Amino acid sequence: MKKIFIIIFALILGMNSALAYELSNEELLQNISIQNLIDSIAYDMLNVAQIKQRMIFTYDKESKKKLLKCNESLTKREILIYGDAIQKIADKNELAALIAREIVKADSSYWGYFKGYIGSAQVRFAPKKYEIYFDSAAVDLMVKAGYNPVGMITFLHKVYPQRRTDFISTSNLTSKRVMYVYEYIYKTYPEFLVNNAYRENKYYQNFLLTSTANRAKFYEKMRTHSDEKIKYE
Amino acid sequence: MNKLLSILIILFAITGMFCPGVSAEESAVNAPAETLHKTQTPAQEEHFAAETKLPQTCEQIPDMPQNPLSEKLRITKYDYSNPLKIPIYLHIEKHYRTNGDTKPGEEFTFVAERNVYYNGELLVKRGEKTTAKLTHFIRRGMNGIPSILILEGFQFENLDPNKLDGKFIKRGFDNTLFVLPLKWALTPLYPLGSFSNIIIGCEARISPKDDIIIYYYPEWVVD
Numbered sequence A: 001m002k003k004i005f006i007i008i009f010a011l012i013l014g015m016n017s018a019l020a021y022e023l024s025n026e027e028l029l030q031n032i033s034i035q036n037l038i039d040s041i042a043y044d045m046l047n048v049a050q051i052k053q054r055m056i057f058t059y060d061k062e063s064k065k066k067l068l069k070c071n072e073s074l075t076k077r078e079i080l081i082y083g084d085a086i087q088k089i090a091d092k093n094e095l096a097a098l099i100a101r102e103i104v105k106a107d108s109s110y111w112g113y114f115k116g117y118i119g120s121a122q123v124r125f126a127p128k129k130y131e132i133y134f135d136s137a138a139v140d141l142m143v144k145a146g147y148n149p150v151g152m153i154t155f156l157h158k159v160y161p162q163r164r165t166d167f168i169s170t171s172n173l174t175s176k177r178v179m180y181v182y183e184y185i186y187k188t189y190p191e192f193l194v195n196n197a198y199r200e201n202k203y204y205q206n207f208l209l210t211s212t213a214n215r216a217k218f219y220e221k222m223r224t225h226s227d228e229k230i231k232y233e
Numbered sequence B: 001m002n003k004l005l006s007i008l009i010i011l012f013a014i015t016g017m018f019c020p021g022v023s024a025e026e027s028a029v030n031a032p033a034e035t036l037h038k039t040q041t042p043a044q045e046e047h048f049a050a051e052t053k054l055p056q057t058c059e060q061i062p063d064m065p066q067n068p069l070s071e072k073l074r075i076t077k078y079d080y081s082n083p084l085k086i087p088i089y090l091h092i093e094k095h096y097r098t099n100g101d102t103k104p105g106e107e108f109t110f111v112a113e114r115n116v117y118y119n120g121e122l123l124v125k126r127g128e129k130t131t132a133k134l135t136h137f138i139r140r141g142m143n144g145i146p147s148i149l150i151l152e153g154f155q156f157e158n159l160d161p162n163k164l165d166g167k168f169i170k171r172g173f174d175n176t177l178f179v180l181p182l183k184w185a186l187t188p189l190y191p192l193g194s195f196s197n198i199i200i201g202c203e204a205r206i207s208p209k210d211d212i213i214i215y216y217y218p219e220w221v222v223d
Helices: A002-019 A025-048 A083-087 A092-108 A113-125 A127-144 A150-159 A174-188 A202-210 A212-224 B002-018 B024-030 B033-037 B042-052 B069-073 B176-186 B192-198
Strands: A056-060 A078-082 B086-092 B107-112 B116-118 B121-124 B129-138 B148-152 B167-171 B212-216
Touching: A025 A056, A025 A092, A025 A127, A056 A083, A078 A083, A078 A092, A092 A113, A092 A127, A092 A150, A113 A127, A113 B176, A127 A150, A127 A174, A127 B129, A150 A174, A150 A202, A174 A212, A202 A212, B086 B116, B176 B192
Parallel strands: A056 A078
Antiparallel strands: B086 B107, B086 B212, B107 B129, B116 B121, B129 B148, B148 B167
16 A cells, blocks of 8 residues: 555656646747736826826736636736737737726726725626626726727627527626627727728727627617617627 | 655646646646737638628717817827916806716816916916816716816917816715725624715715816927
């Protein structure tokens, strides 16, 4: 029996050394350049939007955690940008969308009693309520920092999967969220849709294709000057 | 039996050491976006683009507001080295309480309570009115989550809006303060703890008696 334990112990030691991973120079430089890009966009946003709350940004290439589940934004105000998320980013506007959303979330973690503890808990157990606010406030942030907010549409459209329903769910349907962002841009920053730089973008075109029914409802609302809230699908 | 067990463990460990850390499916998912896109031929891409291309006017319906707000918002140069800030005391003109009809875009009127001077110059006169816009509104919900109003865009005649800390957030009373202890206390008596979910948060109110303070940073360089 002793021998078995010795063998297992030796194997565990061996496995650890075999799995030890050393970054090559190229990988290290790549990680540094991505981290610098994230920091550059993020701190520019914080300065331009005059956000007085402190937060940091960390590029985490190795993490295999669920995509965009950045709860550290609420607890430690450390915004983790995972390698999985970066892979889906096609341009700077989309990266800005990802960062802006997390900045708004981290900023909101300072609200409420006990230095934001209660407010953060609310965001944790009822994220559905806050998602639409995070998306639209992130659009404001992007515009202030000089990015095209349509990037938020393509970002959400590509990154978040589509569930069957959000009736009993902690998050909204992605198609709803994207439409609320579209509606917000349409009402608040329409010049970005009139002179749409994303007109030829295949991801944006796919959003237009998949949101035909929802957009028809929205255009009807605008034509009739209705105040009723649209039930997007 | 022991030998068999040890052989199995060794085999398991050896296969574990040499098998790749990431499965083929995972590596396909984690592959750079460019390599994934290349699976589609140029002809397929063209066909897809042609099929999905919509008319140029699809988003330009007659009532689209033409609002070049984003250009005004743009800040390209900043220097926040001087921490000097001047408080501006305001109160709302009329009592307001959020309700089912509250929507972003509503305007609120505020009145300055005191004269505000800087370097002997009158910046804000007592009684001067200013408006702020409701930019975001989070409705109250279960678990005691209160309504939240976010007002922005305070403007005064003699003040640069870029130097104003012009964001005012008003939350309703947080019933979560009671909900969480109640939930924890009732959790052993399953399922009573879940009933605390139905406690709704309070509406946000702004009363003329509320002191609202926003700060002006006269020495900031913001362009």
